[in-house]
Amino acid sequence: MTGQVRTVDGRVAGRRGQATRQKLLDCLSEMLSSSPYRDVKVIDVARKAGTSPATFYQYFPDVEGAVLEIADEVxxxxxxxxxxxxxxxxxxxxxxxxxxxxxxxxxxxxxxxxxxxxxxxxxxxxxxxxxxxxxxxxxxxxxxxxxxxxxxxxxxxxxxxxxxxxxxxxxxxxxxxxxxxxxxxxxxxxxxxxxxxxxxxxxxxxxxxxxxxxx
Amino acid sequence: MTGQVRTVDGRVAGRRGQATRQKLLDCLSEMLSSSPYRDVKVIDVARKAGTSPATFYQYFPDVEGAVLEIADEVxxxxxxxxxxxxxxxxxxxxxxxxxxxxxxxxxxxxxxxxxxxxxxxxxxxxxxxxxxxxxxxxxxxxxxxxxxxxxxxxxxxxxxxxxxxxxxxxxxxxxxxxxxxxxxxxxxxxxxxxxxxxxxxxxxxxxxxxxxxxx
DNA sequence: TCGGTAAGCTGACGGCATGACAGGACAAGT
DNA sequence: ACTTGTCCTGTCATGCCGTCAGCTTACCGA
Known part of the structure; x- marks a missing residue:
């Protein structure tokens, strides 16, 4: 039903990829709980997840896009x-x-x-x-x-x-x-x-x- | 009741100053109506008001501060x-x-x-x-x-x-x-x-x- | 065992917004 | 004209954005 998870540039995500992707989502969730939406920056989420901003952009077009994913889970x-x-x-x-x-x-x-x-x-x-x-x-x-x-x-x-x-x-x-x-x-x-x-x-x-x- | 309008650095605002200040608030209001809160930038508000970002920061600490002013009017x-x-x-x-x-x-x-x-x-x-x-x-x-x-x-x-x-x-x-x-x-x-x-x-x-x- | 291929990650970069400052323009009174 | 205080902006250091090329890693078939 849910098509394969894909990166922004079209690659299919494997085990490791999905893990970091999920980690980014989790960290974003935390950030949303602790700071105003307006101040949530990609770089902060990446730092918290122990990765680089570029990685974030591999999986999501922007913060909004990632938020939509989380909302979909909910x-x-x-x-x-x-x-x-x-x-x-x-x-x-x-x-x-x-x-x-x-x-x-x-x-x-x-x-x-x-x-x-x-x-x-x-x-x-x-x-x-x-x-x-x-x-x-x-x-x-x-x-x-x-x-x-x-x-x-x-x-x-x-x-x-x-x-x-x-x-x-x-x-x-x-x-x-x-x-x-x-x-x-x-x-x-x-x-x-x-x-x-x-x-x-x-x-x-x-x-x-x-x-x-x-x- | 409402103390004199002051700039961020403490000067009292005169007629002209209050006018630009109000214009900035109006433009911010418009921007809030037309674009998502997260995407409202100081530079856009300033441009719309026909002034420079530096002017904005003379009257408000940041976007949030200006929003609070508008909300107070409401x-x-x-x-x-x-x-x-x-x-x-x-x-x-x-x-x-x-x-x-x-x-x-x-x-x-x-x-x-x-x-x-x-x-x-x-x-x-x-x-x-x-x-x-x-x-x-x-x-x-x-x-x-x-x-x-x-x-x-x-x-x-x-x-x-x-x-x-x-x-x-x-x-x-x-x-x-x-x-x-x-x-x-x-x-x-x-x-x-x-x-x-x-x-x-x-x-x-x-x-x-x-x-x-x-x- | 050994490439080959695709996934995964990051350093680096141009571009833009932020926020601070100093200095110039302007209005008003003398 | 001169002074004074208000008002605005050019400029700058800093930091985030969003992209890319390129390197590393994992998987797989021969």
């Missing part, structure tokens, strides 16, 4: 998020449970990959279609699952006709992502982690079902 | 957002109206300043306290207003005791900001502008009041 790991919503009930106590677990899992996922997701978000917001596509790919499991849940409740008459499942799901996912990105901002303005999560879950539940949860 | 304009929430009712039809106007106004505000707000968001997410502070300053009118509204409804027993007004308000504002940043992402996945807004308003109303709106 997009693959996104499958685990599917479990948080697939086949879950949104009715009664079980529904409240679903909302809580979704929030918990989503925040954890975002926390684990915050550096790269931050950059993807920026790229998408700036209108770069490659980043935008990756962002929707990363969020799509949760997004479409929520959307389906709303649509199902709607077909049963439990949610108003004029609600757009896709719009609601998209907005809720955007909310979760944004809050995850700015968790520090919340704790700084006096909102504790412990009280943030249930309130998020409440908003998600309200958005999906249109009703208050029965706890 | 933070001052944020007063207009206060009108969208101050003294509005969240009860019955009037409440639904309030939610709609808030969404409309917020999205418009964000659209008008999207380039700079994008960068502020990034800086805050990266943990830069200066950007984080500016972000809360920009969002605080809407944020605290919503928070107060929830608290008020709560004191009247119309909202559950265990809801945290600050957490809910923060999450809703984050949602609005995130959706505004990624409006293109929505339209690309088949959600039209026209249906996005009422659904956002619905989520805001639900979050604040805990009930479905009466339209």
């Amino acid at each position: 997009a693959s790991e996104t499958a685990e998020l599917t479990e948080l919503t697939q086949g879950r009930s949104w009715v009664g106590k079980a529904g409240w449970q679903t909302a809580q677990e979704l929030v918990e899992g989503f925040l954890e996922f975002w926390r684990r990959n915050d550096a790269i997701l931050r950059v993807v978000d920026l790229g998408a917001a700036e209108g770069d279609k490659r980043f935008a596509k990756l962002r929707t790919k990363i969020l799509s499991p949760v997004n479409s699952s929520l959307s389906n849940s709303v649509a199902e409740l709607q077909s049963k008459g439990r949610v108003d006709k004029d609600v757009s499942p896709a719009a609601v799901a998209g907005a809720l996912v955007a909310m979760l992502a944004a809050v995850a990105s700015h968790q520090k901002g919340f704790t700084q303005s006096g909102v504790k982690q412990a009280e943030l999560k249930p309130n998020l879950a409440l908003l998600v539940y309200l958005g999906v079902t249109g009703k208050k949860p029965t706890k | 933070a001052s304009e944020t007063a207009e957002l206060t009108e969208l929430t101050q003294g509005r009712s969240w009860v019955g039809k009037a409440g639904w109206q309030t939610a709609q106007e808030l969404v409309e106004g917020f999205l418009e505000f964000w659209r008008r300043n999207d380039a700079i707000l994008r960068v502020v968001d990034l800086g805050a997410a990266e943990g830069d306290k200066r950007f984080a502070k500016l972000r809360t300053k920009i969002l605080s009118p809407v944020n605290s207003s919503l928070s107060n509204s929830v608290a008020e409804l709560q004191s009247k027993g119309r909202v559950d005791k265990d809801v945290s007004p600050a957490a809910v308000a923060g999450a809703l504002v984050a949602m609005l900001a995130a959706v505004a940043s990624h409006q293109k992402g929505f339209t690309q996945s088949g959600v039209k502008q026209a249906e996005l807004k009422p659904n956002l308003a619905l989520l805001v109303y639900l979050g604040v009041t805990g009930k479905k709106p009466t339209k």
